[in-house]
Amino acid sequence: MRLIAQIGEWLDRRLQLAAPIREISEHPVPKNTASWWYVFGSAALVVFLLQLVTGIMLAFVYVPSASEAWNSLQSLNHDITLGWFIRALHGWGSNFMVAIVLIHMVQVFLFGAYKFPRELTWVVGVFLLLMTMGMAFTGQVLRFDQDAYWGLGIGASIASRVPFLGSDIVKLMLGGPIIAGATLSRFFALHVFVIPGMLIAFVGVHLLLVLKLGINEWPMPGRLVKKATYESEYRELTHKDGAPFVPYAVWKDLFFAAFILLAVAACAVFFGPFGPTGQPDPTIIQTAPRPDYFFLWLYAVLSFLPPSMETPALLIGPVIAIGALLLLPFLSGEGEKSWRRRPIAVLTILLIAVTLATFTHLAGYTPWSPHMNAWSSDPIPARFLQHRTALERQGALVFQAKQCHNCHALGREGGQRGPALDTVAVQLTQDQLIRQVIQGGGNMPAYGKNLSPAETTALVAFLQTLHPAGQAPARDASRAIALGKSGEN
Amino acid sequence: MSTDSTISRRTLFMKMGILFNGLVATAVAVPIIRFLLAPITRGRANGYLSWVSLGSISQFPEGETRLATFQNPYVTPTDGKTADTACWVRRVEGQQFQIFAINCAHLGCPVRWFPQSGLFMCPCHGGAYYQDGSRASGPPERGLFEYPHTIRDGLVMIQAGELATPGSPTASLFGKKSPCA
Numbered sequence: 001m002r003l004i005a006q007i008g009e010w011l012d013r014r015l016q017l018a019a020p021i022r023e024i025s026e027h028p029v030p031k032n033t034a035s036w037w038y039v040f041g042s043a044a045l046v047v048f049l050l051q052l053v054t055g056i057m058l059a060f061v062y063v064p065s066a067s068e069a070w071n072s073l074q075s076l077n078h079d080i081t082l083g084w085f086i087r088a089l090h091g092w093g094s095n096f097m098v099a100i101v102l103i104h105m106v107q108v109f110l111f112g113a114y115k116f117p118r119e120l121t122w123v124v125g126v127f128l129l130l131m132t133m134g135m136a137f138t139g140q141v142l143r144f145d146q147d148a149y150w151g152l153g154i155g156a157s158i159a160s161r162v163p164f165l166g167s168d169i170v171k172l173m174l175g176g177p178i179i180a181g182a183t184l185s186r187f188f189a190l191h192v193f194v195i196p197g198m199l200i201a202f203v204g205v206h207l208l209l210v211l212k213l214g215i216n217e218w219p220m221p222g223r224l225v226k227k228a229t230y231e232s233e234y235r236e237l238t239h240k241d242g243a244p245f246v247p248y249a250v251w252k253d254l255f256f257a258a259f260i261l262l263a264v265a266a267c268a269v270f271f272g273p274f275g276p277t278g279q280p281d282p283t284i285i286q287t288a289p290r291p292d293y294f295f296l297w298l299y300a301v302l303s304f305l306p307p308s309m310e311t312p313a314l315l316i317g318p319v320i321a322i323g324a325l326l327l328l329p330f331l332s333g334e335g336e337k338s339w340r341r342r343p344i345a346v347l348t349i350l351l352i353a354v355t356l357a358t359f360t361h362l363a364g365y366t367p368w369s370p371h372m373n374a375w376s377s378d379p380i381p382a383r384f385l386q387h388r389t390a391l392e393r394q395g396a397l398v399f400q401a402k403q404c405h406n407c408h409a410l411g412r413e414g415g416q417r418g419p420a421l422d423t424v425a426v427q428l429t430q431d432q433l434i435r436q437v438i439q440g441g442g443n444m445p446a447y448g449k450n451l452s453p454a455e456t457t458a459l460v461a462f463l464q465t466l467h468p469a470g471q472a473p474a475r476d477a478s479r480a481i482a483l484g485k486s487g488e489n
Numbered sequence: 490m491s492t493d494s495t496i497s498r499r500t501l502f503m504k505m506g507i508l509f510n511g512l513v514a515t516a517v518a519v520p521i522i523r524f525l526l527a528p529i530t531r532g533r534a535n536g537y538l539s540w541v542s543l544g545s546i547s548q549f550p551e552g553e554t555r556l557a558t559f560q561n562p563y564v565t566p567t568d569g570k571t572a573d574t575a576c577w578v579r580r581v582e583g584q585q586f587q588i589f590a591i592n593c594a595h596l597g598c599p600v601r602w603f604p605q606s607g608l609f610m611c612p613c614h615g616g617a618y619y620q621d622g623s624r625a626s627g628p629p630e631r632g633l634f635e636y637p638h639t640i641r642d643g644l645v646m647i648q649a650g651e652l653a654t655p656g657s658p659t660a661s662l663f664g665k666k667s668p669c670a
Contacts, residue, residue: 067569149571153597154613157654166656171528177537177651178574181567182528281570283558285591285599288612302596303614307630368615368627372601403606407615417615445617445625450607 024211025250028242032218034249037111039256040104041210045203046257047097050264051135052196054090062142064188066181066280069144073276088268094139096264098294101132106349109328112337113216115225119329121209124202126325131199133294138191140292144184145276150289152179161311179282214238215245219337226334288369296363297356303368367416370406374414381411388465395462398455402447410466418444425466425473432474433460537563537650543578543588546643554579554602554620557588562650576636577602577609578645579620586645589622590634590653597654600633609633631655 012018061080063072076083105125108114114122137155141148152174159173160166175182217237243249274292278284291299305313339346371378380396388396399405407417428436437456440446451459467473523530531537539562549555557578564572577600579587589609591599598613608625609618616627623632634657636647651657 065567065569066571067567150598150613153592153652153654156652157592157595157597160654160656162656166654168529170652170654170656171532172526174528174652176528176565177532177563178561178571179652180561180571181565181569183571185567279570281573282591282599283570283573283575285556285575285601287599289598290613299613303628305628307628310628310630369612370610370615370617372610372612375603375605401605403603403608403610406603406610440626443626445606445608445619447606449619450605 025246026244027211027214028238029215029245029249030217030237031241031243031248033215034243034252035218036252036256037107038215038249039253040100040107042253043257043260044097044100044104045207047093047100047260047264048199048203050093050261051090051097054086054093055192055196057086058090059192064142064184066144066184069142069184070276070279073143073145077273084273085268087273088271089264090139091274092264092267092271094136095293096260096267098132098136100260101129105129106353108216110339110342110345110349111216111219112225112339112342114329114332115335115337116227116230116329116333118209118213118216119333121206121213122329123326124206124209126322128199128202128206129325130322131195131202134195135191135199136292136294138187138195141184141187142191143274143276144280146278146280146284146287147275147289147291149179149280149282150287151291152183154289154291158314161314216337219339221336221338221340223337224335225337286372288366288372290363290366293360297359300359300363300366303366365416369415370403370417371415372406374405375400375403378405378413380405381413384410384466389461391458392462392465395458395460398451398459399462402451402455402459404459407444421463421466423467423471425464426468426471427474428463429474429476430460430464431476431479433463532651538648539563539650540639540641540646540648541650543576543645543647546580546584546640546645549578549580549586549645551580551582554604556602557645559647559649574649575599576647576649577633579622584640586638586640587622588636588638588645588647590636592634592653593629594624594631594633594655595627595629597652 008018058076061072061076061083063069073087076087078084108122108125141152156170156174156179159169162169171177173183174180175186214234217234278287290296302310302314336342380400385393385396399410405414407415409416409420410422412420424433434456436442436444437451437459438446438448447456464473541559541562543557543559548557555578556575558573558575561568561572561574575591577589577591579589581587589600593600593611593613593616595611595614595616598611600609600611600616600618602609607620609620609622611617611627611629614628616629617625618629618633619625621632622635624630634653636649638645638647640646
């Protein structure tokens, strides 16, 4: 022990770090900030460190070449001892990091921590969020599989919509005219050097600001922030009702950080690494690419925007969103901090959370996409075929063979792009069905050129059987009168 | 007095040093920026587009749409499989062809051809196109991208080389199709 103490003394005489470290760790914080609500920032930092360590380990094996990357991931998954575990830790660490950074941001927003004098801390935090999202996207590209390849295609399609410069931006992004070797190399450089370097620098500034300005005090309803008096009030608070950060508050950070690391490791063990999915071969087109969960909401939004709104929304939306986040502390730098007296702030968070959760949920089962194989793999449930005429059954065959099932469900089987047809006969008359099939409309393609008259007749005959038992199909009353009959023709 | 003049001399040297560094930094920055912009400038100088063959005309039966693949004319040694590209070849009749990019005009996902219903469908956001590439339904604003093509010595040739996106030459070489084309 004495030897260790001597070595420590020898080092500190030269480095002179012990005193500043003690000062930093024992700086006084308001007692009520030693709360479980204040642990998310340090947890994000710990997960970031985990990402650095596991990322470096993956780089020992990963080959950033379009021809080898996928194979090197297979080798990590299957050949190298515990390679799968390191990949799983890195993948789950990424998911946890995005989630914790977002929770940290919500907590900081609801506790009014972005107000004077911590505006810059918030602004740096917004950039840290953007870099975290940048790491998530570039990381998904490095898992160079089908999703990564077509995900890059989606990114390029969005970038190409920039007026005048679109084509040039795409080439800069891809490192050439197509998604290929140069693309993966530059995303590797971004993911491994550029963004982490910036992240480390910005995390440093973020932490420095927290130390210099002090941690945000627990917001009390009615205690308003005023630029003229806040700093002296905060000083008084930390002196009167303060306690040293270590050990008074730090133990909760330590416990939570350990819990999060354990959760990441547990997910890694139980759920394993992410992919890679199929090989990044652009000639294999039997694929339905989808992004990782943190971009699923965007994937859903892109299917719901009207075509004319899409380009403006894609190009202007992010500018407005980021601009609003950056301007927030300057527009609302003083006043009430407590979320109990900021109903609009709470409602904004709830609205954003519900919106993102809904879109993410929808992206989980993509009701807007045709089920590409429904026509050949989802049979029509038997109850729709029993007691049917030969013509009606022929119509059911047309329904399958012409891929109607890809977009329309029957008995919950099939696509959800168009409406389910279980009771379509109640809603549309025979003439309306024929018109809809032949001319399309309402976001349905026209099948006039691809159905013979016989096929159309059979299909419509089948569709007319789709009504609940005991409920008659819709019919055109005027037609019956014109034909002088009471029944159907 | 002498001390003052020494300080101003030192200050002068410092300023000259800063200026010197500024000049050198500018000189070094020029090639660095040119290097960074190379993907754009290279395309402008030589053009990324070239004529490539999709194979013999006899591989494409009249009235049918078939998947064809070609190697991108601009390749680097590490491209691997990503240098290959797929496209849909529709032989209308005789020498009349339509050759569509695989990428959906919405966000670039690979569209699939369904000959039974005569539709191209996109798995991502549900864009659909008729057999002539015109928009049928879904979020795309326009029809499929088409490659310029020609028949030379019995081979179907297309002018390709860039990822088909709304901003690429492939998109602008052929105008937007009306929804009812």
